[in-house]
Amino acid sequence: LVSGMYASGKYSSRGPALIPRMKTKHRIYYITLFSVVLLGLIATGMFQFWPHSIESAADWTLDKRSVHDAPVVRLPVSSPIPERGDLSCRMHTCFDVYRCGYNPKNRIKVYIYPLQKFVDELGVPISSTGLSREYNDLLSAISDSDFYTDDVTRACLFIPSVDVLNQNSLRIRETAQALAMLPRWDKGMNHLLFNMLPGGPPDYNTALDVPRDRALLAGGGFSTWTYRQGYDVSIPVYSPLSADVELPQRQPGPRRYFILSSQTAIHREYRAELERLKEENGEALLLLDKCSNLSQGAASARKRCYKGQVYDYPQILQESSFCVVLRGARLGQAALSDVLQAGCVPVILADSYILPFSEVLDWKRASVVIPEEKLSEMYTILKSIPHRQVEEMQRQAHWFWEAYFSSMKAIGLTTLQIINDRIYPYAARTYEQWNNPPVVKWSSVNSPLFLPLIPPRAPGFTAVVLTYDRVESLFRVITEISKVPSLAKLLVVWNNQNKSPPEESLWPKVGVPLKVVRTKENKLSNRFFPYDEIETEAVLAIDDDIIMLTSDELQFGYEVWREFPDRLVGYPGRLHLWDHEMGKWKYESEWTNEVSMVLTGAAFYHKYFNYLYTYKMPGDIKNWVDAHMNCEDIAMNFLVANITGKAPIKVTPRKKFKCPECTAIDGLSLDQTHMVERSECINKFASVFGTMPLKVVEHRADPVLYKDDFPEKLKSFPNIGSL
């Protein structure tokens, strides 16, 4: 205060020529007014000791230049002032998209103006803090990111190095003049300003008061009336505590308190309301305030009190399921950041507030928004939320903080990404990318064939027969398959480079087109190539020795595939098991009650999976399969289960496939080495996928009337073999 008086005295001495000529009445009036304003400022706690001035910190550089070396720019009094800012601005009206152009990387280029120190004609800086540490962090993060360009001609977005984070420390008019002086200002077009504390007393505007033409505003504390949807970006109010305090990880779950209120500057009406809630619900609520007995200063920011009992802040936030975040004079509250960091679910009471990054973040998953008027019903409302949901919200809240709130860097880059998404909407990050925390991203599945479609029967399926040189057996298979009504085309993948396929005349006569594809290498993956010749969605992969499947079984398999077009629908079923002794996965082909794979020696599936297998198979699995000449079917089962999260469907009881006299179960071979190799495949694939995607089920699909006491000739699929 003393310094304040001193400063004002000094300033008054510069204007003696003006003041004495005024009438005394007026003078008193002005002095009173001045004092009132001054007192008001102090009383409202407007003095923000944030952002921190970094001018004293000597170690800082931007563009390899020290802050101290920033050239001083003197603003003439008559320097132009930008217009106030147009509420109707949208990307298509106030943003020059040509500057961003077509860009194969779909990434905007951001230019940061070199640092300048703006002063008025008297040499007084336009901002009391100059460049704050926070804004500096933000600019450095952007200049280190791949958004950054130092080529002003290629830039799509311009960021002034004029720090307007905190309006309290700004001289509004001069700051505006400084902005207008920027060489590329051009009515603020494509300029982005970051502001976290907008407005000032007494009415606290919810957007920065600095006139800024068409500049975009990344603001903390927008209300629905100042926020230009799709143009501005609503950002959080950064909490400096987050850099200082490291909170221990806490798993989501029940907490000691149900609701916690930790803000210190709550309006007395609301505090009274909270007290009432506390009276009704007792221990479940913890109502903290600032500690009256502690001296002001750094320590007090880290303490909260209730009836003389002292609590550590923000640690105490971790002890509650819900934490109240009430509006203050401003809508945006730094407490929100603290609360999220603690994994406490914020209960936001700030009518008309535009939540941070609401354009992309789904706040319903991390917070509860309650109208201020319903504060008294808060307890009831929160009690109605299922426990499991509260736990997910706790996890989500912490994750939001980690990803988007934790540092100025996170805040800055998120803002740029949002703008980037608007400019290249077709390459925008998805809802899931924005909102799913890693643990959900890892476990959730979004099937690429998600629409519940039962494709029409008519197009039929394409049978893809993989063969090497067993011509006789191949011809038998072809003859058998050709009897299936829904067969549309036969595709023989001739995997033998040393031998030509038999002459055309020798092939069995079939009623559908038959095509032979010769491959360049004898690789198992050739069977899964998405050949252009496959014109149907449904593919029947079949080995050249599967001669036992009846036409009814195959047709039925196709019908089942139509009901499950996103699954592998096949005949030989297999299982993976966890071998407790060996501590690893084991392949099982015995008579089991469960199925987790169907072999692609005879299976229907969507052509899309061919494409996936060929182009999207993770890691080195494809090469591994080709090198070992084995397990392509297991790999396919992994792939499909991993992307759809669904089990395959085994159809019909069929167990014998190659010959009636073979043993009941036959795969490629039954010997021990084969089993060992297959087990090895499962372990290998599970490690590449980083998880075991296979799903175990206990059912198989049979025709509705299978084995029912009903005349066979009335059944659609009477010829279903029992072995």
Place this chain on the structure above:
Amino acid sequence: MQAKKRYLTLFSAGACVILLFCFGGIQVPLSRRGPGRDDQNEHISPRQKRDANSGVYTARRCRMESCFDFSLCERKGFKVYVYPQQKGEKMSESYQNILSSIEGSRFYTPDPGQACLFVLSLDTLDRDQLSPQYVHNLKAKVQSLPLWNGGKNHIIFNLYSGTWPDYTEDLGFDIGLAMLAKASISTENFRPNFDVSIPLFSKDHPRTGGERGYLKHNTIPPYRKYMLVFKGKRYLTGIGSDTRNALYHVHNSEDVVLLTTCKHGKDWQKHKDARCDKDNAEYDKYDYREMLYNSTFCLVPRGRRLGSFRFLEALQAACVPVMLSNGWELPFSEIIDWNTAAVIGDERLLLQIPSTVRSIHQDKILSLRQQTQFLWEAYFNSVEKIVLTTLEIIQDRVLQHTSRSNLMWNSLPGGLFTLPQYSTYLGEFPFYYAKLGIKPYPKFTAIIHVVTPLVSQSQPVMKLLVAVAKSQYCAQVIILWNCDKPLPAKHRWPPTSVPVIVIEGESKVISSRFLPYDTIPTDAVLSLDEDTVLSTTEVDFAFTVWQSFPDRIVGYPARSHFWDSNKERWGYTSKWTNDYSMVLTGAAIYHKYYHYLYTTYLPASLKTMVDQMSNCEDILMNFLVSSVSKLPPIKVTQKKQYKETMMGQSSRASRWADPDHFAQRQTCMNKFASWFGTMPLVHSQMRLDPVLFKDQVSILRKKYRDIERL
């Protein structure tokens, strides 16, 4: 002079403050208090501030906070009142459809005293003065409405506003504080979270039911014959002509086919330009439908107004819309994430559009295309869906903390089937397990519907209770006592290891078996008739199957429907057939949520019909579940031929022997189909059996042996 001085003084005072503040800021740098510390105790009461808002933010700055009276919705919930139609007032068919959709919905109330939202019976759809549908003197008519109240809590539907040449968005009367549900609304005029942007739909748009999307296959690769198409009018003069005039620059008559015609309006010859003849000739060469169905992307450029019919047409045709209409607030933008189903282009970058769409990856096309179909069927394919979506959006705003999340709106089965009043937690619905990476609760609750008194310990219900309670997956049994006789004493029920709760049905109606009882602690419900014969093994197996299909009904006896072309109506059959489309809920497992949906989503008319006949409740449930899942139910194997062989033993058999019973069910089917506006049932040809069912292998190897034993 004096004024200037005053200002100077004021300014210097202000400067002092700032200066003081500068010093202040530097003087006390040690004290690090949190930002945003603004003690507002000194300021006006927040309550006053809120009240002040409603005075300031009106008309074009309306928001729910300032222009909507939430207290009206707290009386009876979200109820919508429609003004009675006045004689002599002409009304377009579209508006009639809107009103009857509201009147047929569960939100409707005929009592304005209970209403939270009001809908005019004055046709406001077409506000183009040149249009024959234009209603005159609307201003006076609206003002004279006794309940108008300055437009508070009213919603006004509008498809067309303004007229040639500038097509403004003015409705030609003062809407006051009313919300707008308007097509072609611009971001500039759109009041976020207050107005609702609706799609432009034609007068032929069906009132209910609605056509399905055209997508039948997910072809790979996903490219169609054309990459990008458009066919439409070109405006030679006036607003909206720029973009369409420039289309020919990107047209390549191969895979990018953008066609315009000048031939529309009376005097097009007068304005025609050099390109018209060439364009017109090219235009006539192509068939619009053929292009629509055979193109990967469809251009949707602005017309006279921002929105055009092309949008819904493309959506239905699974032709991914490429929006070229800067400043159009897309339909239902508040809830739909359009980036997942459309490409939002920029008119200024028209020349880049072809390379942009070509750069979109195959996987993305596949997913965009499927999403168009989901959105079309979920929100757009009938007037009823459009209206209900509008109402649900407003309801979400009103109920705030019990509103739908983004995922509920943007993934299957969509917001109209996902009622947040049931739960706001996605994990409690049957639809999101995979998305959340979680599984349903691994137990079920059995609900046995009892209608006959207990007379003997050997009654089927006793055996059933014991068998079901023995299942390792059974968490609880609820006996719903819908019998006229008083409740039997507790000890009359056999002892079981799981809790048995007896609930006395209040109204003893059959629908009460589908009430969402709080006492169901599990996700799965096993619904049972008292005379059902089931073994523990059968129950166990069915439950393991259900865990793979939590959004469907998994049951034992199945039934089928067919189209009886002679009688031109749906037929019902209980014969043994090679396919089925329903499973009886006398023995079926399904998700608890369907109880809630049955009770709250279905109209009272259908439920009453079911209760009066004491029949068809299972058909109705199958209709409901299939309309949500778009998939057939799942039949699992059963030991015996269930009821068919059981008849004559139990009292309820009389119900099945009754010849009326069958006819009733047929009638039900047709009633239900007409309410749903379509036939939601889907056929299946398969039954799920245990993996080793009836296999020739030692029975000791089999897990579900009992199913095979007779």
